[in-house]
Amino acid sequence: MAPTDVISFSRGAPSLDIVDIEGLKAAAAKAFETDPARIAGYGTAVGYPPLREWIAAKHNVPVEQVIVTNGSLQADAFLFDALVTPDSPVIVERPTYDRTLLGLRNRRGQLHPVHVQPDGLDVAELAEILKGGVRPTLAHVIPNFQNPAGVTLSGPKRTELLRLANEYDFVIFEDDPYLDIRFRGENLPTMLELDDNDKVVFASSFSKTICPGLRTGYLVGPTDLIKKITTMATNTYVAPNMLAQATVYQFAASGALDASIANVKKALAERADALGAALTKHLPQATFVLPDGGYFLWVDFGDDVDVDKLAPAAEARGVQVVKGTGFVVDGGQHSLRLAYSAVSTDRIDEGVRRLAAAVEDCR
Amino acid sequence: MAPTDVISFSRGAPSLDIVDIEGLKAAAAKAFETDPARIAGYGTAVGYPPLREWIAAKHNVPVEQVIVTNGSLQADAFLFDALVTPDSPVIVERPTYDRTLLGLRNRRGQLHPVHVQPDGLDVAELAEILKGGVRPTLAHVIPNFQNPAGVTLSGPKRTELLRLANEYDFVIFEDDPYLDIRFRGENLPTMLELDDNDKVVFASSFSKTICPGLRTGYLVGPTDLIKKITTMATNTYVAPNMLAQATVYQFAASGALDASIANVKKALAERADALGAALTKHLPQATFVLPDGGYFLWVDFGDDVDVDKLAPAAEARGVQVVKGTGFVVDGGQHSLRLAYSAVSTDRIDEGVRRLAAAVEDCR
Numbered sequence: 001m002a003p004t005d006v007i008s009f010s011r012g013a014p015s016l017d018i019v020d021i022e023g024l025k026a027a028a029a030k031a032f033e034t035d036p037a038r039i040a041g042y043g044t045a046v047g048y049p050p051l052r053e054w055i056a057a058k059h060n061v062p063v064e065q066v067i068v069t070n071g072s073l074q075a076d077a078f079l080f081d082a083l084v085t086p087d088s089p090v091i092v093e094r095p096t097y098d099r100t101l102l103g104l105r106n107r108r109g110q111l112h113p114v115h116v117q118p119d120g121l122d123v124a125e126l127a128e129i130l131k132g133g134v135r136p137t138l139a140h141v142i143p144n145f146q147n148p149a150g151v152t153l154s155g156p157k158r159t160e161l162l163r164l165a166n167e168y169d170f171v172i173f174e175d176d177p178y179l180d181i182r183f184r185g186e187n188l189p190t191m192l193e194l195d196d197n198d199k200v201v202f203a204s205s206f207s208k209t210i211c212p213g214l215r216t217g218y219l220v221g222p223t224d225l226i227k228k229i230t231t232m233a234t235n236t237y238v239a240p241n242m243l244a245q246a247t248v249y250q251f252a253a254s255g256a257l258d259a260s261i262a263n264v265k266k267a268l269a270e271r272a273d274a275l276g277a278a279l280t281k282h283l284p285q286a287t288f289v290l291p292d293g294g295y296f297l298w299v300d301f302g303d304d305v306d307v308d309k310l311a312p313a314a315e316a317r318g319v320q321v322v323k324g325t326g327f328v329v330d331g332g333q334h335s336l337r338l339a340y341s342a343v344s345t346d347r348i349d350e351g352v353r354r355l356a357a358a359v360e361d362c363r
Numbered sequence: 364m365a366p367t368d369v370i371s372f373s374r375g376a377p378s379l380d381i382v383d384i385e386g387l388k389a390a391a392a393k394a395f396e397t398d399p400a401r402i403a404g405y406g407t408a409v410g411y412p413p414l415r416e417w418i419a420a421k422h423n424v425p426v427e428q429v430i431v432t433n434g435s436l437q438a439d440a441f442l443f444d445a446l447v448t449p450d451s452p453v454i455v456e457r458p459t460y461d462r463t464l465l466g467l468r469n470r471r472g473q474l475h476p477v478h479v480q481p482d483g484l485d486v487a488e489l490a491e492i493l494k495g496g497v498r499p500t501l502a503h504v505i506p507n508f509q510n511p512a513g514v515t516l517s518g519p520k521r522t523e524l525l526r527l528a529n530e531y532d533f534v535i536f537e538d539d540p541y542l543d544i545r546f547r548g549e550n551l552p553t554m555l556e557l558d559d560n561d562k563v564v565f566a567s568s569f570s571k572t573i574c575p576g577l578r579t580g581y582l583v584g585p586t587d588l589i590k591k592i593t594t595m596a597t598n599t600y601v602a603p604n605m606l607a608q609a610t611v612y613q614f615a616a617s618g619a620l621d622a623s624i625a626n627v628k629k630a631l632a633e634r635a636d637a638l639g640a641a642l643t644k645h646l647p648q649a650t651f652v653l654p655d656g657g658y659f660l661w662v663d664f665g666d667d668v669d670v671d672k673l674a675p676a677a678e679a680r681g682v683q684v685v686k687g688t689g690f691v692v693d694g695g696q697h698s699l700r701l702a703y704s705a706v707s708t709d710r711i712d713e714g715v716r717r718l719a720a721a722v723e724d725c726r
Contacts, residue, residue, distance in 0.1 A: 011405075019403040025395040028606070032388040040382040040574040042374075070433050070578075074600040102598060211403040213605035235465060237437040241604040242576035243391070 003318030007351035009338040010320040012147060012295045017344070018267045019211040023256035024247060030254070031246035039246050043239030045230050047218070051249040055218050059192060059202070064223045067230055070240045072177055072205040072217025076103055078229045078236075079173065079201060079219065083137050084109045091129070091139035091170075093121055095298070095327035095335070097147045100140055100175070112136065113329050116146060118289045120153030123160045136170045143191065145178040145294025148327045148337035152292060155188050162191055165199040177205040177217075180261055182293035183269035198222040206248050208295070209261050214244040265293075271340040271348060272297065278352035283359065295341035298324070301334050305359060310336070313358035319351045366681035370714035372701040373683040375510060375658045380707070381630045382574040386619035387610060393617070394609035402609050406602035408593045410581070414612040418581050422555060422565070427586045430593055433603045435540055435568035435580025439466055441592045441599075442536065442564060442582065446500050447472045454492070454502035454533075456484055458661070458690035458698070460510045463503055463538070475499065476692050479509060481652045483516030486523045499533045506554065508541040508657025511690045511700035515655060518551050525554055528562040540568040540580075543624055545656035546632035561585040569611050571658070572624050577607040628656075634703040634711060635660065641715035646722065658704035661687070664697050668722060673699070676721035682714045 031039055038048065046052055047068025056063040069075040076099075084090060086108035092101065094113035104111060112129055115122045121141055130136075141161065143153040153161070165172050174191045192202040201221035206214060219229065233240070251257050275297055276290045288299045301310075307323040314321050324335030343351060394402055401411065409415055410431025419426040432438040439462075447453060449471035455464065457476035467474060475492055478485045484504055493499075504524065506516040516524070528535050537554045555565040564584035569577060582592065596603070614620050638660055639653045651662045664673070670686040677684050687698030706714060 013405055014403075016400050016403060019399070021395055021399040021403065024403075024606075025392055028391040028395070029388055032384055032391070036382070036384040037379050038576070040377075040379060040384065040387075040576045042376055042570075042575040043578075070604060071600045073598075077599050099598070099601075106598065207405075212405040212601075213401070213403045215406075215600065215602065215604045235436075235462070235469065236440050237434050237578065238462075238575075239578065241433065241578045241607050243387075243610065244604050244606050247606065 006318050006320060007343060007347050007354065008320040009340065009343060009351060010322050011342060012339045013212055013342055014208070014264065015342045015344060018264050020256055020260045020263070023251060023254070023260065024210070027250035027254065027256065028243070028247045030250040031243065034250075035246060039242045041242070043242040045233040045239050047240055048242055048245035048249060051245045051252075054249060054252055055220070059220050061220055062223070065220050065226055066218060067226050067233065068216065068218045068240060068245055069233065070217075070237065071207065071215040072175075072203045073099060075203050075217050075219045076100065076175070078232050079203070080104060080107050080109075081232060082225065082228055083171065088137040089134050091126060091136045092329075093141060093146065094329070095148050095324060095332060096140065097142060097175070098326045101327070101329065104140070111329055116149045116151055118151055120146070120151055120157050121161065123157050123164065126161070127164060130164060130168045135168065138171045138173050139165070140173045140175060142175045144176055144182065145291045145296070147294070148296050148322070148324075149289070149298040150291035150294060150296045151289050152188070158188065158191050158194060162194055162199060166197055170199075172200045174200050174202045176202060177208050178294035179204055180209050181265055181268060183265040183272070184292040192220060201225065209257060209264065210248060210251060214248055215241065216244055216248045268293070268295070268341065270345045271343060274345045274348040275338060275340045275352065278349045282352045282356035295339050297338045297340060299336045299338060301336075301359065303334055304363065305334055306362070307333060307336060309362040310358055313361045314355050317354040317358045317361070319354040319358070321355065369681050369683060370706060370710050370717065371683040372703065372706060372714060373685050374705060375702045376575055376705055377571070377627065378705045378707060381627050383619055383623045383626070386614060386617070386623065387573070390613035390617065390619065391606070391610045393613045394606065397613075398609060402605050404605070406605040408596040408602050410603055411605055411608035411612060414608045414615075417612060417615055418583070422583050424583055425586070428583050428589055429581060430589050430596065431579065431581045431603060431608055432596065433580075433600070434570065434578040435538075435566045436462060438566050438580050438582045439463065439538070441595050442566070443467060443470050443472075444595060445588065445591055446534065451500040452497050454489060454499045455692075456504060456509065457692070458511050458687060458695060459503065460505060460538070461689045464690070464692065467503070474692055479512045479514055481514055483509070483514055483520050484524065486520050486527065489524070490527060493527060493531045498531065501534045501536050502528065503536045503538060505538045507539055507545065508654045508659070510541075510657070511659050511685070511687075512652070512661040513654035513657060513659045514652050515551070521551065521554050521557060525557055525562060529560055533562075535563045537563050537565045539565060540571050541657035542567055543572050544628055544631060546628040546635070547655040555583060564588065572620060572627065573611060573614060577611055578604065579607055579611045631656070631658070631704065633708045634706060637708045637711040638701060638703045638715065641712045645715045645719035658702050660701045660703060662699045662701060664699070664722065666697055667726065668697055669725070670696060670699055672725040673721055676724045677718050680717040680721045680724070682717040682721070684718065
């Protein structure tokens, strides 16, 4: 019988103890007190104006380049609707975020997966694909602490990717929700910062720095594209959620956001380190890259481990994992994604011990 | 020179004095206090569970028939994406809500407008169209205090429309955001209530009973369709806004919603009556139906008034109106929509006086 105290490495979400509920409650109250007319009204499709300005200042761009949306997946959906038509060639990472693959497939994009290495996308492989004649509309890249691989795109590769985007005239979709939760080392410049030719559309979110339930994400991109997406937003929902966005703004303006980020990073660092140590101890044959930030760690097992057997065996042992197969166009049969964002440090060793037992179960 | 104190009959939104900001602030605080985990987390695509249950109970349907969305326009968008493919025949009211027309046009639906009479959609005209061979996917109807016409679909016409939907096998999209803000007479049964054959998809919203900025609307429909739309919602934004929906729920559960509705209805009744009286006094040649609820009144002028001239003339006189042309596939040249929802009663007579002067200006 499975233990009743299930340990879940499955969902990329924070545990409640690293969400500042009191701070959010105060921010919502302040929003109602200081700006009732804009919270109550229909609002504007570009987002709550003070938050939009705050984001523009953070990324050092004109405000016209920013649209704030109901979560960043909604931003992706608008961007894909704007740029991806059936049979548009699109570069995706291998592995990559499952919802991105689904969104592109639903729009019948022609997917060209490029492997992810310990220092991010294999840009040499991408260059070969481009030399071979593929002319992508878009390259989707999660540069920091990639979901699911946990790796970070190196500085030289960022430069090279931008050079390729300029040479072959495609848009880099820099999908960067984990930017602010690096817990080791120094942040690299975003491609958005390095770009001087309108080749980058950047997306991020407050789901990882505050919490997911506020469903507040954003896009930064060329003014014309943002204008086009603003029209799409108007026609889809008039305006995004004004209460949530005003709450995010007040939370950021009060300094609570910085404190929340520091708290989240501390917890994630502890959890990632505990997960790395437990894997080394209980599953010495597995390989992984210890991430410098973010929520996820990708574990490769040998060819003798089939995750279609391992995942249910783990479930039976009381530990939940996500199979690698969901994150690639094909393959992923020998890999798992482990999310440490929601598991308290003192439960991680036990979770991995169960996983190791499940590996033995299905040998 | 235009007066600086512009009076706007243009936007269908409430004035801030009829929004219970204190009640909303308390509801948001209570949401954080009582259910932090579900507000902070990703939530579910069907909406915040207690609110979904509240809506199901209100409409006396199983909870599986309800999805709560980021405003009801988003619900429309999902429904149209699910049912309207290029060249799908769709019945629309003439006139109707401009964003509905745009959403259907963007999906290249084949629009068949049916006139609206003082007692709502001309069902005899619809029957003729159906007899003529048109087989619509969908008939979009705003049954109560229609936007823009202000009229209400009579009881016998509701029954007849349902009969036609059954005979010719089409979906009635009962778009009913104004249901709860009838300020005169008794509510008629919704077609959702009368339907026993899964022919009705019903949409409503809290924008008119609480405020638009919470962007919370919903659909009630056949379980399979709601399931399909739930998948679309998951792929578009993971889940709708949990903070806003939990705030709406607490506002409703505390009784503040009932008080808000009573307050809104009182204000709207006064404003509608003042508008009717002012039109009779200053524009005796204009014709209109005094609404029993909702936000809007539709004014028909004679053939000698062209709204392309009248609207700018009114703007120059310091009063904003919306031209009829936006609400019909063609025509509307001699009509205006006047929204009284945001104009305090003591300003209405002056607004209509200015409009009457503008009519004289462009004769």
